[in-house]
Amino acid sequence: MVPVARRMVPDARPVRYGTGKKGSPMAIERRPLREQVKDELLEQLGRGRFTPGESINEVHLAEELGVSRTPLREALISLEREGIITSERGKGFRFAPTGKQEFLDLTAILIALESLALRTSDPAHLSAIAPRLLAEARAFSAPLAPHGTIERYDDAWHALLLSGCANTRLREMIDSLKLTLHRYERVVVGDHEILERAAEEHERIAQCLLDGDVDQAVTALEANWTSGMERILERLPPAAAR
Amino acid sequence: MVPVARRMVPDARPVRYGTGKKGSPMAIERRPLREQVKDELLEQLGRGRFTPGESINEVHLAEELGVSRTPLREALISLEREGIITSERGKGFRFAPTGKQEFLDLTAILIALESLALRTSDPAHLSAIAPRLLAEARAFSAPLAPHGTIERYDDAWHALLLSGCANTRLREMIDSLKLTLHRYERVVVGDHEILERAAEEHERIAQCLLDGDVDQAVTALEANWTSGMERILERLPPAAAR
DNA sequence: ATGCTGAGTTCTGTATACAGCATTCGGCAT
DNA sequence: ATGCCGAATGCTGTATACAGAACTCAGCAT
Numbered sequence: 001m002v003p004v005a006r007r008m009v010p011d012a013r014p015v016r017y018g019t020g021k022k023g024s025p026m027a028i029e030r031r032p033l034r035e036q037v038k039d040e041l042l043e044q045l046g047r048g049r050f051t052p053g054e055s056i057n058e059v060h061l062a063e064e065l066g067v068s069r070t071p072l073r074e075a076l077i078s079l080e081r082e083g084i085i086t087s088e089r090g091k092g093f094r095f096a097p098t099g100k101q102e103f104l105d106l107t108a109i110l111i112a113l114e115s116l117a118l119r120t121s122d123p124a125h126l127s128a129i130a131p132r133l134l135a136e137a138r139a140f141s142a143p144l145a146p147h148g149t150i151e152r153y154d155d156a157w158h159a160l161l162l163s164g165c166a167n168t169r170l171r172e173m174i175d176s177l178k179l180t181l182h183r184y185e186r187v188v189v190g191d192h193e194i195l196e197r198a199a200e201e202h203e204r205i206a207q208c209l210l211d212g213d214v215d216q217a218v219t220a221l222e223a224n225w226t227s228g229m230e231r232i233l234e235r236l237p238p239a240a241a242r
Numbered sequence: 243m244v245p246v247a248r249r250m251v252p253d254a255r256p257v258r259y260g261t262g263k264k265g266s267p268m269a270i271e272r273r274p275l276r277e278q279v280k281d282e283l284l285e286q287l288g289r290g291r292f293t294p295g296e297s298i299n300e301v302h303l304a305e306e307l308g309v310s311r312t313p314l315r316e317a318l319i320s321l322e323r324e325g326i327i328t329s330e331r332g333k334g335f336r337f338a339p340t341g342k343q344e345f346l347d348l349t350a351i352l353i354a355l356e357s358l359a360l361r362t363s364d365p366a367h368l369s370a371i372a373p374r375l376l377a378e379a380r381a382f383s384a385p386l387a388p389h390g391t392i393e394r395y396d397d398a399w400h401a402l403l404l405s406g407c408a409n410t411r412l413r414e415m416i417d418s419l420k421l422t423l424h425r426y427e428r429v430v431v432g433d434h435e436i437l438e439r440a441a442e443e444h445e446r447i448a449q450c451l452l453d454g455d456v457d458q459a460v461t462a463l464e465a466n467w468t469s470g471m472e473r474i475l476e477r478l479p480p481a482a483a484r
Numbered sequence: 485a486t487g488c489t490g491a492g493t494t495c496t497g498t499a500t501a502c503a504g505c506a507t508t509c510g511g512c513a514t
Numbered sequence: 515a516t517g518c519c520g521a522a523t524g525c526t527g528t529a530t531a532c533a534g535a536a537c538t539c540a541g542c543a544t
Contacts, residue, residue: 030331030332030505031331032329032331032527032528033527033528034319034527034528057494057495058495058496059494059495059496067528067529068528068529068530069496069528069529069530070312070527070528070529070530071527071528071529073316073496073497074315074316074319074527074528077276077316077319077320078319078320078322078323080320081320081323081324082323083411083414087274089272089273089274089496089497089535090272090495090496090497090534090535090536091495091496091535091536091537092495092496092497093496102410102411105409105410105411105412106411108358108362108409108412109355109358109409109411109412109415112354112355112357112358113351113354113355115354116350116351116354120350167347167350167351168344168347169325169344169347169348169351170347170350170351172325173351173415272535274497274498275497275498276497276498299524299525300525300526301524301525301526309498309499310498310499310500311498311499311500311526312497312498312499312500313497313498313499315526315527316497316498331505331526331527332504332505332506332525332526332527333505333506333525333526334525334526334527335526
Protein backbone atom coordinates (compact mmCIF):
# COMPACT_ATOMS: atom_id res chain seq x y z
CA MET A 1 0.00 0.00 0.00
CA VAL A 2 1.43 3.30 -1.05
CA PRO A 3 0.43 6.11 1.28
CA VAL A 4 -0.91 9.23 -0.29
CA ALA A 5 1.80 11.43 1.10
CA ARG A 6 5.17 11.24 2.84
CA ARG A 7 5.50 8.17 5.09
CA MET A 8 8.72 6.21 5.43
CA VAL A 9 9.85 8.67 8.07
CA PRO A 10 7.20 8.05 10.67
CA ASP A 11 8.30 10.62 13.19
CA ALA A 12 9.62 13.31 10.94
CA ARG A 13 7.70 16.54 11.10
CA PRO A 14 5.16 15.93 8.41
CA VAL A 15 5.64 18.07 5.37
CA ARG A 16 2.30 19.79 5.28
CA TYR A 17 0.51 20.87 2.18
CA GLY A 18 1.61 17.94 0.06
CA THR A 19 3.73 19.05 -2.83
CA GLY A 20 1.57 17.52 -5.50
CA LYS A 21 2.76 15.01 -8.02
CA LYS A 22 3.93 14.85 -11.56
CA GLY A 23 2.93 17.74 -13.79
CA SER A 24 4.60 20.27 -15.97
CA PRO A 25 7.94 20.83 -14.23
CA MET A 26 7.48 24.40 -13.09
CA ALA A 27 3.81 24.15 -12.32
CA ILE A 28 4.21 22.80 -8.78
CA GLU A 29 0.76 21.41 -8.52
CA ARG A 30 -0.53 21.68 -5.00
CA ARG A 31 -3.77 20.01 -4.25
CA PRO A 32 -5.58 19.57 -0.99
CA LEU A 33 -4.94 16.28 0.72
CA ARG A 34 -8.63 15.47 0.56
CA GLU A 35 -8.46 15.39 -3.21
CA GLN A 36 -5.39 13.22 -3.29
CA VAL A 37 -7.08 10.89 -0.86
CA LYS A 38 -10.14 10.82 -3.05
CA ASP A 39 -8.10 9.93 -6.11
CA GLU A 40 -6.28 7.24 -4.21
CA LEU A 41 -9.54 5.75 -3.00
CA LEU A 42 -10.93 5.73 -6.51
CA GLU A 43 -7.74 4.16 -7.73
CA GLN A 44 -7.98 1.40 -5.18
CA LEU A 45 -11.64 0.96 -5.89
CA GLY A 46 -10.65 0.44 -9.50
CA ARG A 47 -8.29 -2.28 -8.40
CA GLY A 48 -11.12 -3.99 -6.62
CA ARG A 49 -9.61 -3.49 -3.21
CA PHE A 50 -12.97 -2.72 -1.62
CA THR A 51 -16.16 -4.66 -1.99
CA PRO A 52 -19.58 -3.03 -2.26
CA GLY A 53 -21.30 -2.64 1.05
CA GLU A 54 -18.01 -2.88 2.91
CA SER A 55 -17.95 -0.61 5.92
CA ILE A 56 -15.08 1.76 6.48
CA ASN A 57 -13.01 2.10 9.60
CA GLU A 58 -11.80 5.64 9.42
CA VAL A 59 -8.84 5.21 11.72
CA HIS A 60 -7.50 2.16 9.93
CA LEU A 61 -8.00 3.57 6.49
CA ALA A 62 -6.50 6.91 7.46
CA GLU A 63 -3.44 5.13 8.80
CA GLU A 64 -3.07 3.05 5.69
CA LEU A 65 -3.27 6.12 3.55
CA GLY A 66 -0.85 7.94 5.77
CA VAL A 67 -3.13 10.85 6.53
CA SER A 68 -5.26 11.89 9.44
CA ARG A 69 -8.95 11.32 9.71
CA THR A 70 -9.87 14.83 8.69
CA PRO A 71 -8.89 14.78 5.01
CA LEU A 72 -10.08 11.20 4.76
CA ARG A 73 -13.51 12.13 6.02
CA GLU A 74 -13.60 15.08 3.68
CA ALA A 75 -12.82 12.78 0.79
CA LEU A 76 -15.49 10.35 1.92
CA ILE A 77 -18.10 13.08 2.15
CA SER A 78 -17.23 14.18 -1.33
CA LEU A 79 -17.51 10.64 -2.63
CA GLU A 80 -20.79 10.29 -0.83
CA ARG A 81 -22.24 13.07 -2.95
CA GLU A 82 -21.10 11.15 -5.99
CA GLY A 83 -23.00 8.11 -4.88
CA ILE A 84 -19.96 5.92 -4.42
CA ILE A 85 -20.18 5.94 -0.68
CA THR A 86 -23.06 5.85 1.75
CA SER A 87 -23.22 6.98 5.32
CA GLU A 88 -25.57 6.34 8.13
CA ARG A 89 -25.76 8.38 11.25
CA GLY A 90 -23.67 6.77 13.94
CA LYS A 91 -22.58 3.91 11.73
CA GLY A 92 -20.13 5.82 9.65
CA PHE A 93 -19.30 5.35 6.00
CA ARG A 94 -19.69 2.34 3.77
CA PHE A 95 -18.94 1.70 0.16
CA ALA A 96 -22.31 1.85 -1.51
CA PRO A 97 -23.84 -1.51 -2.23
CA THR A 98 -24.33 -2.25 -5.90
CA GLY A 99 -27.35 -3.68 -7.57
CA LYS A 100 -28.63 -4.49 -10.99
CA GLN A 101 -31.35 -1.89 -10.80
CA GLU A 102 -28.95 0.89 -9.94
CA PHE A 103 -26.74 -0.17 -12.77
CA LEU A 104 -29.68 0.16 -15.15
CA ASP A 105 -30.63 3.49 -13.61
CA LEU A 106 -27.15 4.87 -14.01
CA THR A 107 -26.88 3.69 -17.58
CA ALA A 108 -30.16 5.33 -18.49
CA ILE A 109 -28.96 8.64 -17.08
CA LEU A 110 -25.64 8.38 -18.82
CA ILE A 111 -27.29 7.69 -22.15
CA ALA A 112 -29.46 10.75 -21.76
CA LEU A 113 -26.54 12.96 -20.81
CA GLU A 114 -24.13 11.77 -23.46
CA SER A 115 -26.82 12.17 -26.06
CA LEU A 116 -27.39 15.69 -24.88
CA ALA A 117 -23.68 16.40 -24.98
CA LEU A 118 -23.40 15.11 -28.50
CA ARG A 119 -26.50 16.92 -29.72
CA THR A 120 -25.31 20.24 -28.34
CA SER A 121 -21.76 19.93 -29.54
CA ASP A 122 -20.51 22.23 -32.24
CA PRO A 123 -21.22 20.36 -35.49
CA ALA A 124 -18.10 21.79 -37.07
CA HIS A 125 -15.98 20.37 -34.29
CA LEU A 126 -17.68 17.02 -34.64
CA SER A 127 -16.87 16.91 -38.33
CA ALA A 128 -13.32 17.86 -37.53
CA ILE A 129 -12.74 15.05 -35.06
CA ALA A 130 -14.73 12.45 -36.98
CA PRO A 131 -11.70 11.16 -38.89
CA ARG A 132 -9.75 10.66 -35.69
CA LEU A 133 -12.69 8.92 -34.09
CA LEU A 134 -12.88 6.60 -37.01
CA ALA A 135 -9.17 5.93 -37.00
CA GLU A 136 -9.17 5.17 -33.29
CA ALA A 137 -12.13 2.87 -33.66
CA ARG A 138 -10.40 0.95 -36.43
CA ALA A 139 -7.15 0.80 -34.53
CA PHE A 140 -8.85 -1.06 -31.72
CA SER A 141 -11.20 -3.37 -33.50
CA ALA A 142 -10.54 -6.56 -31.56
CA PRO A 143 -13.81 -8.37 -30.92
CA LEU A 144 -12.48 -9.69 -27.63
CA ALA A 145 -10.35 -7.91 -25.03
CA PRO A 146 -9.74 -7.71 -21.29
CA HIS A 147 -12.29 -5.58 -19.50
CA GLY A 148 -9.67 -3.16 -18.18
CA THR A 149 -8.35 -2.49 -21.64
CA ILE A 150 -11.80 -1.98 -23.06
CA GLU A 151 -12.63 0.44 -20.31
CA ARG A 152 -9.56 2.58 -20.87
CA TYR A 153 -10.01 2.66 -24.60
CA ASP A 154 -13.71 3.38 -24.28
CA ASP A 155 -13.14 6.26 -21.91
CA ALA A 156 -10.58 7.82 -24.19
CA TRP A 157 -12.77 7.42 -27.22
CA HIS A 158 -15.84 8.87 -25.56
CA ALA A 159 -13.79 11.71 -24.14
CA LEU A 160 -12.71 12.59 -27.65
CA LEU A 161 -16.27 12.26 -28.85
CA LEU A 162 -17.47 14.75 -26.27
CA SER A 163 -14.50 17.08 -26.55
CA GLY A 164 -16.65 19.56 -28.39
CA CYS A 165 -19.22 19.86 -25.65
CA ALA A 166 -19.04 23.31 -24.17
CA ASN A 167 -21.32 22.51 -21.27
CA THR A 168 -18.81 22.19 -18.47
CA ARG A 169 -21.29 21.08 -15.90
CA LEU A 170 -22.59 18.40 -18.18
CA ARG A 171 -19.15 17.01 -18.77
CA GLU A 172 -18.42 16.92 -15.09
CA MET A 173 -21.60 15.04 -14.45
CA ILE A 174 -20.83 12.58 -17.19
CA ASP A 175 -17.35 11.96 -15.84
CA SER A 176 -18.65 11.46 -12.35
CA LEU A 177 -21.34 9.06 -13.48
CA LYS A 178 -18.86 7.09 -15.51
CA LEU A 179 -16.71 6.61 -12.48
CA THR A 180 -19.63 5.18 -10.61
CA LEU A 181 -20.63 3.02 -13.50
CA HIS A 182 -17.14 1.60 -13.82
CA ARG A 183 -17.39 0.56 -10.22
CA TYR A 184 -20.57 -1.32 -10.95
CA GLU A 185 -18.97 -3.01 -13.90
CA ARG A 186 -15.99 -4.04 -11.89
CA VAL A 187 -18.18 -5.84 -9.44
CA VAL A 188 -19.44 -8.00 -12.21
CA VAL A 189 -16.44 -8.62 -14.36
CA GLY A 190 -12.86 -8.90 -13.25
CA ASP A 191 -10.31 -6.47 -14.60
CA HIS A 192 -8.55 -9.08 -16.70
CA GLU A 193 -11.60 -10.98 -17.76
CA ILE A 194 -11.97 -11.25 -21.51
CA LEU A 195 -15.09 -9.63 -22.88
CA GLU A 196 -16.65 -9.49 -26.29
CA ARG A 197 -17.07 -6.05 -27.81
CA ALA A 198 -19.13 -4.60 -30.59
CA ALA A 199 -16.16 -2.94 -32.16
CA GLU A 200 -18.01 -1.70 -35.19
CA GLU A 201 -20.37 0.46 -33.17
CA HIS A 202 -17.80 3.15 -32.67
CA GLU A 203 -16.98 3.07 -36.35
CA ARG A 204 -20.64 3.50 -37.04
CA ILE A 205 -20.90 6.59 -34.86
CA ALA A 206 -17.80 8.08 -36.41
CA GLN A 207 -19.17 7.40 -39.86
CA CYS A 208 -22.40 9.20 -39.02
CA LEU A 209 -20.44 12.20 -37.85
CA LEU A 210 -18.34 12.14 -41.00
CA ASP A 211 -21.58 12.32 -42.92
CA GLY A 212 -22.67 15.20 -40.74
CA ASP A 213 -25.69 13.29 -39.50
CA VAL A 214 -25.64 14.06 -35.79
CA ASP A 215 -29.11 12.67 -35.15
CA GLN A 216 -28.08 9.35 -36.54
CA ALA A 217 -24.90 9.48 -34.48
CA VAL A 218 -26.93 10.02 -31.34
CA THR A 219 -29.04 7.01 -32.15
CA ALA A 220 -25.95 4.94 -32.77
CA LEU A 221 -24.45 6.17 -29.51
CA GLU A 222 -27.52 5.09 -27.61
CA ALA A 223 -27.36 1.71 -29.25
CA ASN A 224 -23.71 1.47 -28.29
CA TRP A 225 -24.52 2.14 -24.67
CA THR A 226 -27.39 -0.27 -24.64
CA SER A 227 -25.39 -3.09 -26.11
CA GLY A 228 -22.49 -2.40 -23.78
CA MET A 229 -24.86 -2.47 -20.87
CA GLU A 230 -26.32 -5.75 -22.00
CA ARG A 231 -22.90 -7.30 -22.34
CA ILE A 232 -22.31 -6.48 -18.71
CA LEU A 233 -25.77 -7.47 -17.63
CA GLU A 234 -25.66 -10.95 -19.05
CA ARG A 235 -22.72 -11.58 -16.80
CA LEU A 236 -24.76 -11.34 -13.66
CA PRO A 237 -27.53 -13.89 -13.81
CA PRO A 238 -26.69 -15.41 -10.40
CA ALA A 239 -26.95 -12.57 -7.90
CA ALA A 240 -29.70 -10.96 -9.89
CA ALA A 241 -32.22 -9.65 -7.44
CA ARG A 242 -32.13 -6.63 -5.18
CA MET B 243 -29.81 34.71 12.53
CA VAL B 244 -31.04 31.46 13.91
CA PRO B 245 -28.21 29.13 14.79
CA VAL B 246 -28.45 25.59 13.59
CA ALA B 247 -28.34 24.13 17.05
CA ARG B 248 -28.53 25.21 20.67
CA ARG B 249 -27.08 28.70 21.28
CA MET B 250 -28.59 31.17 23.72
CA VAL B 251 -26.62 29.47 26.43
CA PRO B 252 -23.12 30.21 25.22
CA ASP B 253 -21.21 28.39 27.89
CA ALA B 254 -23.51 25.52 28.61
CA ARG B 255 -22.06 22.15 27.75
CA PRO B 256 -23.18 21.81 24.20
CA VAL B 257 -25.80 19.15 23.68
CA ARG B 258 -24.01 16.98 21.20
CA TYR B 259 -25.65 15.03 18.45
CA GLY B 260 -28.40 17.53 17.75
CA THR B 261 -31.78 16.10 18.48
CA GLY B 262 -33.20 16.61 15.05
CA LYS B 263 -36.30 18.59 14.35
CA LYS B 264 -39.94 18.04 13.67
CA GLY B 265 -40.97 14.65 12.39
CA SER B 266 -43.35 11.93 13.40
CA PRO B 267 -43.47 12.19 17.18
CA MET B 268 -41.81 8.95 18.08
CA ALA B 269 -39.32 8.92 15.26
CA ILE B 270 -36.70 11.07 16.96
CA GLU B 271 -34.93 12.09 13.82
CA ARG B 272 -31.24 12.50 14.44
CA ARG B 273 -29.20 13.89 11.65
CA PRO B 274 -25.54 14.76 11.51
CA LEU B 275 -24.77 18.40 12.14
CA ARG B 276 -23.18 18.67 8.73
CA GLU B 277 -26.52 18.00 7.14
CA GLN B 278 -28.36 20.45 9.29
CA VAL B 279 -25.73 23.02 8.46
CA LYS B 280 -26.13 22.26 4.81
CA ASP B 281 -29.87 22.72 4.97
CA GLU B 282 -29.47 25.94 6.86
CA LEU B 283 -27.03 27.27 4.29
CA LEU B 284 -29.37 26.36 1.48
CA GLU B 285 -32.17 28.03 3.33
CA GLN B 286 -30.21 31.21 3.76
CA LEU B 287 -29.09 31.05 0.16
CA GLY B 288 -32.74 30.92 -0.74
CA ARG B 289 -33.31 34.06 1.23
CA GLY B 290 -30.59 35.75 -0.74
CA ARG B 291 -28.32 36.15 2.23
CA PHE B 292 -25.20 35.34 0.22
CA THR B 293 -24.21 36.78 -3.09
CA PRO B 294 -22.59 34.71 -5.83
CA GLY B 295 -18.82 34.82 -5.73
CA GLU B 296 -18.85 35.84 -2.08
CA SER B 297 -15.99 34.29 -0.18
CA ILE B 298 -16.61 32.46 3.04
CA ASN B 299 -14.90 33.02 6.33
CA GLU B 300 -15.20 29.70 8.04
CA VAL B 301 -14.70 30.95 11.55
CA HIS B 302 -17.28 33.70 11.25
CA LEU B 303 -19.84 31.54 9.54
CA ALA B 304 -19.33 28.71 11.97
CA GLU B 305 -19.88 31.07 14.87
CA GLU B 306 -23.01 32.49 13.32
CA LEU B 307 -24.39 29.03 12.80
CA GLY B 308 -23.43 28.03 16.30
CA VAL B 309 -21.29 25.10 15.25
CA SER B 310 -17.60 24.43 14.98
CA ARG B 311 -15.62 24.60 11.79
CA THR B 312 -15.61 20.86 11.25
CA PRO B 313 -19.28 20.26 10.42
CA LEU B 314 -19.37 23.53 8.54
CA ARG B 315 -16.48 22.48 6.34
CA GLU B 316 -18.09 19.11 5.78
CA ALA B 317 -21.26 20.84 4.66
CA LEU B 318 -19.27 23.11 2.38
CA ILE B 319 -17.46 20.20 0.79
CA SER B 320 -20.76 18.49 0.16
CA LEU B 321 -22.18 21.62 -1.41
CA GLU B 322 -19.07 21.94 -3.48
CA ARG B 323 -19.84 18.62 -5.16
CA GLU B 324 -23.27 19.97 -5.94
CA GLY B 325 -21.77 22.94 -7.70
CA ILE B 326 -23.11 25.53 -5.33
CA ILE B 327 -19.77 26.26 -3.78
CA THR B 328 -16.28 26.52 -5.17
CA SER B 329 -12.97 26.15 -3.45
CA GLU B 330 -9.48 27.08 -4.32
CA ARG B 331 -6.44 25.74 -2.61
CA GLY B 332 -5.33 28.11 0.11
CA LYS B 333 -8.14 30.55 -0.54
CA GLY B 334 -10.90 28.54 0.99
CA PHE B 335 -14.51 28.35 -0.07
CA ARG B 336 -16.64 30.75 -2.05
CA PHE B 337 -20.20 30.72 -3.21
CA ALA B 338 -19.96 29.79 -6.84
CA PRO B 339 -20.27 32.73 -9.19
CA THR B 340 -23.28 32.61 -11.44
CA GLY B 341 -23.40 33.29 -15.14
CA LYS B 342 -25.82 33.22 -17.98
CA GLN B 343 -24.00 30.40 -19.70
CA GLU B 344 -24.09 28.17 -16.65
CA PHE B 345 -27.75 28.89 -16.29
CA LEU B 346 -28.32 27.72 -19.82
CA ASP B 347 -26.12 24.69 -19.26
CA LEU B 348 -28.01 23.68 -16.16
CA THR B 349 -31.35 24.12 -17.82
CA ALA B 350 -30.33 21.95 -20.74
CA ILE B 351 -29.31 19.19 -18.38
CA LEU B 352 -32.46 19.46 -16.36
CA ILE B 353 -34.61 19.27 -19.47
CA ALA B 354 -32.83 16.10 -20.53
CA LEU B 355 -33.18 14.52 -17.12
CA GLU B 356 -36.80 15.40 -16.51
CA SER B 357 -37.66 14.16 -19.96
CA LEU B 358 -35.95 10.92 -19.17
CA ALA B 359 -37.77 10.66 -15.88
CA LEU B 360 -41.09 11.19 -17.54
CA ARG B 361 -40.40 8.81 -20.39
CA THR B 362 -39.36 6.03 -18.05
CA SER B 363 -42.22 6.51 -15.61
CA ASP B 364 -44.87 3.88 -15.33
CA PRO B 365 -47.57 4.91 -17.82
CA ALA B 366 -50.30 3.57 -15.57
CA HIS B 367 -49.11 5.79 -12.75
CA LEU B 368 -48.99 8.77 -15.08
CA SER B 369 -52.57 8.20 -16.10
CA ALA B 370 -53.52 7.88 -12.47
CA ILE B 371 -52.02 11.20 -11.41
CA ALA B 372 -53.00 13.09 -14.53
CA PRO B 373 -56.30 14.31 -13.08
CA ARG B 374 -54.57 15.69 -10.02
CA LEU B 375 -51.94 17.35 -12.16
CA LEU B 376 -54.67 18.97 -14.17
CA ALA B 377 -56.56 20.08 -11.10
CA GLU B 378 -53.45 21.58 -9.53
CA ALA B 379 -52.59 23.38 -12.71
CA ARG B 380 -56.06 24.89 -12.92
CA ALA B 381 -56.06 25.81 -9.26
CA PHE B 382 -53.02 27.99 -9.80
CA SER B 383 -53.67 29.58 -13.12
CA ALA B 384 -52.70 33.14 -12.31
CA PRO B 385 -50.76 34.65 -15.22
CA LEU B 386 -48.74 36.77 -12.80
CA ALA B 387 -47.33 35.84 -9.41
CA PRO B 388 -44.37 36.48 -7.10
CA HIS B 389 -41.32 34.49 -8.02
CA GLY B 390 -41.18 32.72 -4.66
CA THR B 391 -44.74 31.52 -5.00
CA ILE B 392 -44.19 30.33 -8.53
CA GLU B 393 -41.13 28.44 -7.46
CA ARG B 394 -42.84 26.61 -4.65
CA TYR B 395 -45.83 25.72 -6.76
CA ASP B 396 -43.66 24.64 -9.63
CA ASP B 397 -41.54 22.40 -7.46
CA ALA B 398 -44.58 20.72 -5.99
CA TRP B 399 -46.16 20.23 -9.37
CA HIS B 400 -43.04 18.80 -10.94
CA ALA B 401 -42.48 16.58 -7.92
CA LEU B 402 -45.93 15.12 -8.45
CA LEU B 403 -45.27 14.78 -12.14
CA LEU B 404 -42.14 12.75 -11.46
CA SER B 405 -43.57 10.78 -8.56
CA GLY B 406 -43.78 7.73 -10.76
CA CYS B 407 -40.11 7.72 -11.62
CA ALA B 408 -38.51 4.68 -10.06
CA ASN B 409 -34.99 5.78 -10.86
CA THR B 410 -33.85 6.99 -7.47
CA ARG B 411 -30.55 8.26 -8.63
CA LEU B 412 -32.20 10.24 -11.36
CA ARG B 413 -34.57 11.90 -8.96
CA GLU B 414 -31.76 12.83 -6.64
CA MET B 415 -29.87 14.41 -9.48
CA ILE B 416 -32.91 16.34 -10.59
CA ASP B 417 -33.52 17.62 -7.10
CA SER B 418 -29.94 18.66 -6.70
CA LEU B 419 -29.90 20.45 -10.02
CA LYS B 420 -33.10 22.24 -9.24
CA LEU B 421 -31.61 23.57 -6.08
CA THR B 422 -28.74 24.99 -8.02
CA LEU B 423 -31.00 26.38 -10.67
CA HIS B 424 -33.15 28.12 -8.11
CA ARG B 425 -30.06 29.82 -6.87
CA TYR B 426 -29.36 31.13 -10.32
CA GLU B 427 -32.88 32.36 -10.64
CA ARG B 428 -32.75 34.12 -7.36
CA VAL B 429 -29.78 36.12 -8.49
CA VAL B 430 -31.82 37.49 -11.31
CA VAL B 431 -35.23 38.00 -9.83
CA GLY B 432 -36.05 38.92 -6.28
CA ASP B 433 -38.18 36.59 -4.23
CA HIS B 434 -41.18 38.90 -4.22
CA GLU B 435 -40.83 40.16 -7.72
CA ILE B 436 -43.92 39.61 -9.84
CA LEU B 437 -43.35 37.40 -12.83
CA GLU B 438 -45.48 36.34 -15.73
CA ARG B 439 -46.20 32.65 -16.11
CA ALA B 440 -47.40 30.41 -18.85
CA ALA B 441 -50.05 28.84 -16.68
CA GLU B 442 -51.58 26.82 -19.43
CA GLU B 443 -48.41 24.84 -20.09
CA HIS B 444 -48.92 22.64 -17.08
CA GLU B 445 -52.50 22.04 -18.11
CA ARG B 446 -51.25 21.05 -21.50
CA ILE B 447 -48.85 18.48 -20.08
CA ALA B 448 -51.53 17.06 -17.82
CA GLN B 449 -53.90 16.84 -20.76
CA CYS B 450 -51.37 14.88 -22.78
CA LEU B 451 -50.98 12.45 -19.93
CA LEU B 452 -54.73 12.09 -19.61
CA ASP B 453 -54.76 11.13 -23.25
CA GLY B 454 -51.99 8.67 -22.58
CA ASP B 455 -49.67 10.43 -24.99
CA VAL B 456 -46.41 10.45 -23.08
CA ASP B 457 -44.32 11.51 -26.05
CA GLN B 458 -46.41 14.58 -26.48
CA ALA B 459 -46.20 15.26 -22.77
CA VAL B 460 -42.42 15.14 -22.95
CA THR B 461 -42.46 17.63 -25.77
CA ALA B 462 -44.76 19.90 -23.80
CA LEU B 463 -42.54 19.55 -20.76
CA GLU B 464 -39.53 20.62 -22.74
CA ALA B 465 -41.44 23.59 -24.06
CA ASN B 466 -42.44 24.45 -20.52
CA TRP B 467 -38.84 24.45 -19.38
CA THR B 468 -37.68 26.45 -22.34
CA SER B 469 -40.27 29.14 -21.88
CA GLY B 470 -39.62 29.29 -18.16
CA MET B 471 -35.94 29.67 -18.86
CA GLU B 472 -36.61 32.45 -21.31
CA ARG B 473 -38.76 34.32 -18.85
CA ILE B 474 -35.83 34.31 -16.48
CA LEU B 475 -33.31 35.08 -19.16
CA GLU B 476 -35.00 38.19 -20.44
CA ARG B 477 -34.58 39.60 -16.99
CA LEU B 478 -30.85 39.75 -17.21
CA PRO B 479 -29.91 41.88 -20.19
CA PRO B 480 -27.56 44.14 -18.17
CA ALA B 481 -24.90 41.84 -16.71
CA ALA B 482 -25.14 39.56 -19.68
CA ALA B 483 -21.63 38.49 -20.52
CA ARG B 484 -19.33 36.07 -18.79
C1' DA C 485 -32.46 -22.86 25.49
C1' DT C 486 -34.07 -18.12 24.79
C1' DG C 487 -34.53 -13.42 25.62
C1' DC C 488 -33.38 -9.34 28.28
C1' DT C 489 -30.13 -6.26 30.66
C1' DG C 490 -26.02 -3.75 31.50
C1' DA C 491 -21.02 -3.01 31.61
C1' DG C 492 -17.24 -2.58 28.46
C1' DT C 493 -15.32 -1.59 24.08
C1' DT C 494 -15.02 0.47 19.70
C1' DC C 495 -15.76 3.92 16.57
C1' DT C 496 -18.02 7.92 14.93
C1' DG C 497 -19.27 12.96 15.22
C1' DT C 498 -17.71 17.24 16.70
C1' DA C 499 -14.56 20.47 18.79
C1' DT C 500 -10.20 22.44 19.27
C1' DA C 501 -5.22 23.14 18.39
C1' DC C 502 -1.49 24.02 15.41
C1' DA C 503 1.37 25.05 11.32
C1' DG C 504 1.99 27.16 7.01
C1' DC C 505 0.13 29.78 3.04
C1' DA C 506 -1.92 34.11 1.29
C1' DT C 507 -2.72 38.75 1.75
C1' DT C 508 -1.99 43.27 3.40
C1' DC C 509 0.37 47.21 4.54
C1' DG C 510 4.32 50.08 5.59
C1' DG C 511 9.02 51.29 4.17
C1' DC C 512 12.45 52.10 0.86
C1' DA C 513 14.43 52.72 -3.68
C1' DT C 514 13.61 54.65 -8.15
C1' DA D 515 4.15 59.29 -7.05
C1' DT D 516 5.08 54.40 -8.33
C1' DG D 517 6.75 49.89 -7.81
C1' DC D 518 9.19 46.34 -5.15
C1' DC D 519 10.30 44.04 -0.77
C1' DG D 520 9.44 42.23 3.96
C1' DA D 521 7.20 41.83 8.39
C1' DA D 522 2.76 41.12 10.43
C1' DT D 523 -1.73 39.28 10.40
C1' DG D 524 -5.59 36.44 9.18
C1' DC D 525 -7.30 32.38 7.48
C1' DT D 526 -7.11 27.85 5.66
C1' DG D 527 -5.60 22.89 5.70
C1' DT D 528 -4.59 19.25 8.63
C1' DA D 529 -3.92 16.91 12.95
C1' DT D 530 -5.40 15.64 17.34
C1' DA D 531 -8.51 15.38 21.42
C1' DC D 532 -12.76 14.38 23.48
C1' DA D 533 -17.67 13.02 24.21
C1' DG D 534 -21.30 10.14 23.23
C1' DA D 535 -23.55 6.55 20.05
C1' DA D 536 -23.68 1.80 18.54
C1' DC D 537 -22.17 -2.71 19.06
C1' DT D 538 -20.58 -6.90 21.81
C1' DC D 539 -21.02 -10.20 24.97
C1' DA D 540 -21.39 -12.10 29.55
C1' DG D 541 -24.69 -12.85 33.15
C1' DC D 542 -29.20 -13.44 34.80
C1' DA D 543 -34.19 -14.25 34.62
C1' DT D 544 -37.76 -16.81 32.34
